[in-house]
Amino acid sequence: MNANVTLNWPSLNWIDVGAAIDVPYQGARRVDTDLGAIAVFRTVDNEYYAVMDKCPHKGGPLSEGIVHGRHIACPLHNWSFSLQTGEAVGADAGKGCTPTVPLKIENERIFLGMR
Amino acid sequence: MDNKQRIVVIGAGMAGGRIVEEILKRDSSSFDISIIGAEACATYDRIQLSPVLAGEKSFDDIVTHSDAWYDANGVKTHFGYWVQSIDRVAKQVVLHDGQAIGYDHLILATGSDPIRLPLPGSDLQGVVAFRDLHDVDLMTRAANAGGEAVVIGGGLLGLEAAYGLAKRGMKSTVIHLVDVLMERQLDEAAGRLLEKALLERGVISVLSAQSEAIVGETHVEGLKLKDGRVIPASLLVMAVGIRPHVEPAKSAGLTVERGIVVDDQMRTSDPSIFAVGECVQHRGACYGLVAPIWDMCRTLADVLTGKNPDAAYYGSELATRLKVSGVDLYSAGQFNGGEGCEDIVFRDPGRGVYKRVVVKDNKLVGTVLFGEAADGAWYFDLIKKGETIADIRDTLIFGQAVTEALAGVDPNAAVAAWPDDTEVCGCNGVTKGTVVEAICGGADNLDKVRGCTKASASCGSCTGIVEQLLKVTLGDAFKAQTGPKPMCKCTEHGHQHVRKAIIEQGLKTIPDVMQAMKWTTPDGCSSCRPALNYYLLCAWPREYQDDPRSRFVNERNHANIQKDGTYSVVPRMWGGVTSAKELRAIADVCDKFDVPMVKVTGGQRLDLFGIKKADLPAVWADLNAAGMVSGHAYAKALRTVKTCVGSEWCRFGTQDSTGLGIKLEQDTWGSWMPHKFKMAVSGCPRNCAEATIKDFGIVCVDSGYELHVGGNAGIHLRGTDLLCKVATEAEARDYSMAFVQLYREDAWYLERTAPWIERVGLEFVKTQLFDEETRADLKARFLESQAVFQVDPWAEHAPKSEPAKVFSPLADLREGTSQDHITETA
Ligand SMILES: Cc1cc2nc3c(=O)[nH]c(=O)nc-3n(C[C@H](O)[C@H](O)[C@H](O)COP(=O)(O)OP(=O)(O)OC[C@H]3O[C@@H](n4cnc5c(N)ncnc54)[C@H](O)[C@@H]3O)c2cc1C
Ligand code: SF4
Ligand code: FES
Numbered sequence: 001m002n003a004n005v006t007l008n009w010p011s012l013n014w015i016d017v018g019a020a021i022d023v024p025y026q027g028a029r030r031v032d033t034d035l036g037a038i039a040v041f042r043t044v045d046n047e048y049y050a051v052m053d054k055c056p057h058k059g060g061p062l063s064e065g066i067v068h069g070r071h072i073a074c075p076l077h078n079w080s081f082s083l084q085t086g087e088a089v090g091a092d093a094g095k096g097c098t099p100t101v102p103l104k105i106e107n108e109r110i111f112l113g114m115r
Numbered sequence: 116m117d118n119k120q121r122i123v124v125i126g127a128g129m130a131g132g133r134i135v136e137e138i139l140k141r142d143s144s145s146f147d148i149s150i151i152g153a154e155a156c157a158t159y160d161r162i163q164l165s166p167v168l169a170g171e172k173s174f175d176d177i178v179t180h181s182d183a184w185y186d187a188n189g190v191k192t193h194f195g196y197w198v199q200s201i202d203r204v205a206k207q208v209v210l211h212d213g214q215a216i217g218y219d220h221l222i223l224a225t226g227s228d229p230i231r232l233p234l235p236g237s238d239l240q241g242v243v244a245f246r247d248l249h250d251v252d253l254m255t256r257a258a259n260a261g262g263e264a265v266v267i268g269g270g271l272l273g274l275e276a277a278y279g280l281a282k283r284g285m286k287s288t289v290i291h292l293v294d295v296l297m298e299r300q301l302d303e304a305a306g307r308l309l310e311k312a313l314l315e316r317g318v319i320s321v322l323s324a325q326s327e328a329i330v331g332e333t334h335v336e337g338l339k340l341k342d343g344r345v346i347p348a349s350l351l352v353m354a355v356g357i358r359p360h361v362e363p364a365k366s367a368g369l370t371v372e373r374g375i376v377v378d379d380q381m382r383t384s385d386p387s388i389f390a391v392g393e394c395v396q397h398r399g400a401c402y403g404l405v406a407p408i409w410d411m412c413r414t415l416a417d418v419l420t421g422k423n424p425d426a427a428y429y430g431s432e433l434a435t436r437l438k439v440s441g442v443d444l445y446s447a448g449q450f451n452g453g454e455g456c457e458d459i460v461f462r463d464p465g466r467g468v469y470k471r472v473v474v475k476d477n478k479l480v481g482t483v484l485f486g487e488a489a490d491g492a493w494y495f496d497l498i499k500k501g502e503t504i505a506d507i508r509d510t511l512i513f514g515q516a517v518t519e520a521l522a523g524v525d526p527n528a529a530v531a532a533w534p535d536d537t538e539v540c541g542c543n544g545v546t547k548g549t550v551v552e553a554i555c556g557g558a559d560n561l562d563k564v565r566g567c568t569k570a571s572a573s574c575g576s577c578t579g580i581v582e583q584l585l586k587v588t589l590g591d592a593f594k595a596q597t598g599p600k601p602m603c604k605c606t607e608h609g610h611q612h613v614r615k616a617i618i619e620q621g622l623k624t625i626p627d628v629m630q631a632m633k634w635t636t637p638d639g640c641s642s643c644r645p646a647l648n649y650y651l652l653c654a655w656p657r658e659y660q661d662d663p664r665s666r667f668v669n670e671r672n673h674a675n676i677q678k679d680g681t682y683s684v685v686p687r688m689w690g691g692v693t694s695a696k697e698l699r700a701i702a703d704v705c706d707k708f709d710v711p712m713v714k715v716t717g718g719q720r721l722d723l724f725g726i727k728k729a730d731l732p733a734v735w736a737d738l739n740a741a742g743m744v745s746g747h748a749y750a751k752a753l754r755t756v757k758t759c760v761g762s763e764w765c766r767f768g769t770q771d772s773t774g775l776g777i778k779l780e781q782d783t784w785g786s787w788m789p790h791k792f793k794m795a796v797s798g799c800p801r802n803c804a805e806a807t808i809k810d811f812g813i814v815c816v817d818s819g820y821e822l823h824v825g826g827n828a829g830i831h832l833r834g835t836d837l838l839c840k841v842a843t844e845a846e847a848r849d850y851s852m853a854f855v856q857l858y859r860e861d862a863w864y865l866e867r868t869a870p871w872i873e874r875v876g877l878e879f880v881k882t883q884l885f886d887e888e889t890r891a892d893l894k895a896r897f898l899e900s901q902a903v904f905q906v907d908p909w910a911e912h913a914p915k916s917e918p919a920k921v922f923s924p925l926a927d928l929r930e931g932t933s934q935d936h937i938t939e940t941a
Contacts, residue, residue: 017926026664029925064668073641075668
């Protein structure tokens with residue numbers, strides 16, 4: 001699962017944000033937090049990832065994009081990002097990064113790692 | 116005899132039998148061994164219960180350690196006995212009948228128990244698990260009585276149970292919670308192929324289905340699902356997972372978490388007690404397959420016999436093979452990758468083969484093979500070895516034989532060396548000799564070879580080989596054929612080719628297309644998926660199931676996303692006409708949802724801006740209640756029909772342009788298109804509705820209606836071409852529908868009518884539409900599709916039920932917001 005931590009959180013508190021099954025395949029659900037919205041994704045291979053729900057280009061809600069492989073295409077201008085690293089990929093590689101959020105699945109529940 | 120050490124094994128399953136055998140193999144004289152097993156029979160190969168159920172093997176075939184074998188090796192057996200407790204102080208185990216057996220070393224091999232879902236009705240007769248011989252016996256007897264079987268759980272075990280029951284003549288259905296079978300072992304592509312292969316063998320899969328209750332009086336009669344469906348069943352098998360059987364270990368006070376905790380030498384928290392098999396938890400992992408058991412037993416036997424007191428077990432890589440006759444399926448390692456992994460995908464639709472290998476840091480880390488799994492062991496070996504595969508990467512996906520034969524050799528050379536009678540194109544039975552002959556005879560590019568030999572002209576999977584033959588035969592004279600521009604990076608095929616293949620090969624789902632056309636990514640990308648979704652729904656309006664995951668946000672949420680992430684909503688106003696009632700409803704929605712701006716659009720509609728996603732279902736519901744439907748202002752579909760007032764009010768008007776506009780809109784609304792589509796009707800050549808910059812425009816004149824096509828006021832301004840003149844409204848409507856359908860069937864996704872007409876030529880459009888029969892056919896196909904798709908997406912989604920749920924956040928963790936549903940863990 002997503003072990004890559006780019007937000008600088010000193011110690012993690014795992015918070016249950018809902019049932020794994022409530023995130024649709026190749027889709028996403030949003031989690032509102034005081035740090036901003038987080039997008040929780042589920043890939044075609046049934047992997048879960050979480051990133052901040054804000055495209056580094058012009059702030060598009062990544063949770064509304066198309067999930068393909070381990071990537072998300074932003075709904076506003078179609079930049080693609082790796083769900084694992086948050087980095088822009090493909091034609092827009094190197095242009096931006098959305099922070100990833102630690103995530104784990106336990107007993108079919110989704111936990112986000114928060115401060 | 117007396118100074119022999121006493122070893123007692125609890126559990127005479129696969130691990131129990133194996134550990135005894137491994138110990139004896141190393142040292143057959145120093146130990147006095149007893150084995151206790153609750154099952155009243157000899158040790159058998161549990162994984163072969165599936166073929167026994169399917170009637171492909173008998174029990175005698177699967178016995179691994181018979182009573183006679185234990186006798187011959189001096190092992191004392193207590194079969195049919197249950198260990199009640201372990202007395203660690205007195206070092207003895209107590210059986211259910213009270214007899215005690217002392218030990219120096221105790222080995223737990225108690226396996227696991229099947230999980231039973233706590234569904235209402237789960238204690239009815241006819242509800243069984245799939246774990247031991249007793250279960251197989253019950254299932255076989257139920258099958259002999261005929262009827263219907265339902266299996267809950269679409270994992271390895273569930274599918275084998277369902278297949279076995281189908282083979283024994285039952286109508287067999289698998290209910291699976293997620294929407295891919297064996298999702299822990301398979302990616303979606305392989306999952307779909309498996310679904311199909313099982314269906315051919317009589318097993319129906321019901322995916323994304325939650326079981327709610329088992330119904331019946333005393334005996335099971337059916338399974339009720341959350342969505343209300345009841346599937347009749349005279350036998351219900353639960354195959355939803357296993358749990359390590361830890362009871363005796365736990366009550367003896369050993370450290371137990373999910374399984375019995377052991378160290379790298381299989382030792383539990385008591386140094387004279389060991390554990391092997393499925394009951395074990397090693398380095399945090401519990402296993403449900405046999406491969407780890409063999410590793411564990413070898414280690415423990417080395418340690419116990421002193422053969423290698425430092426032996427250690429470090430955990431096992433896992434591989435799975437499905438035991439359903441004729442279905443070749445293998446999965447191993449990190450088959451769906453992880454960080455920094457790359458996929459190499461191979462698809463051969465002709466032979467129903469799908470292979471995916473996952474490479475990380477130049478090492479093989481996982482694989483899924485469907486249809487051709489002979490190389491599974493070879494890949495698995497590469498995975499376990501963890502050596503670099505950099506030098507065989509190019510050919511890795513083609514398997515062991517090809518890779519080893521080609522190691523270091525130019526791939527073209529291999530093709531050059533093929534004998535002339537090697538078949539190149541399986542679809543059309545074309546040999547290498549035929550292709551080379553054609554090339555020497557002047558066919559110097561792919562299209563020409565296709566034209567005169569038919570090689571690579573059907574499914575296209577041999578295109579690469581034909582190109583290699585061109586290269587080998589022509590040398591420098593061959594310039595690689597670029598062909599039509601590929602749709603995207605996931606495929607080498609252009610839009611045209613894909614559309615054609617969808618119809619000709621009868622491809623009906625996105626995974627089918629990807630499989631048949633050899634997509635190089637597991638699930639495409641944001642360019643090809645929306646296009647494929649459109650092509651499929653256009654080709655098979657009645658059969659295709661729309662895929663919302665392959666639609667852009669606007670179409671998925673039935674509203675326009677704006678730069679700040681809010682949405683705008685446009686109710687349909689037929690021909691630009693509205694009423695006090697509609698305006699009042701719109702005004703109410705604006706008040707209720709704090710709509711910051713309402714704007715009149717260029718297409719004569721009202722656009723409500725700044726609506727939050729979570730409010731969308733409620734906004735639609737309110738607008739729907741006032742009789743309004745979605746304006747599809749967000750969709751690649753018919754947007755608006757702009758009209759002027761025409762003969763009704765205008766002193767110049769020649770015909771009822773408003774009325775005709777409304778009719779056109781009622782004919783065509785809701786139809787999905789390659790791109791947005793706009794129409795207009797002007798009442799006279801003054802053209803107040805600007806009909807000559809629309810995709811389809813009508814200018815009314817005294818003698819009838821001028822029909823215009825291919826106008827666009829977008830980035831490149833293009834005036835319409837005059838298509839023809841017709842005399843009646845009815846003809847005007849027929850032509851509009853036929854034109855729309857022609858555009859829908861012929862244009863590429865995201866190609867508007869203007870560039871499309873420039874590409875195909877106005878003549879093409881005229882020839883199609885002026886032929887009466889073709890025009891009628893186009894109209895008929897259009898109406899066929901409208902019968903399915905002319906539905907209001909708002910009405911479908913407005914009810915605040917299940918689907919509406921996804922419009923609100925999964926959770927809200929902000930300060931001061933309710934967190935009832937959230938439990939915090941340390
Ligand atoms: C139908 C089926 C198909 C399978 N297919 C495959 C496959 O294709 N590939 C694969 O790798 N694996 C497969 N498996 C899994 C494989 O069979 C198990 O991993 C393996 O049998 C585990 O061995 P074990 O000895 O740990 O447990 P078991 O074989 O379950 O043996 C445990 C034994 O201990 C006995 N026992 C438990 N508690 C007590 C007690 N207190 N007193 C006395 N006796 C006790 C039980 O009665 C049982 O006989 C399959 C399993 C099933 C059921
Ligand atoms: S197009 Fe002709 S009929 Fe229509 S409003 Fe203008 S002038 Fe009147
Ligand atoms: S805002 Fe995401 S691509 Fe522009």
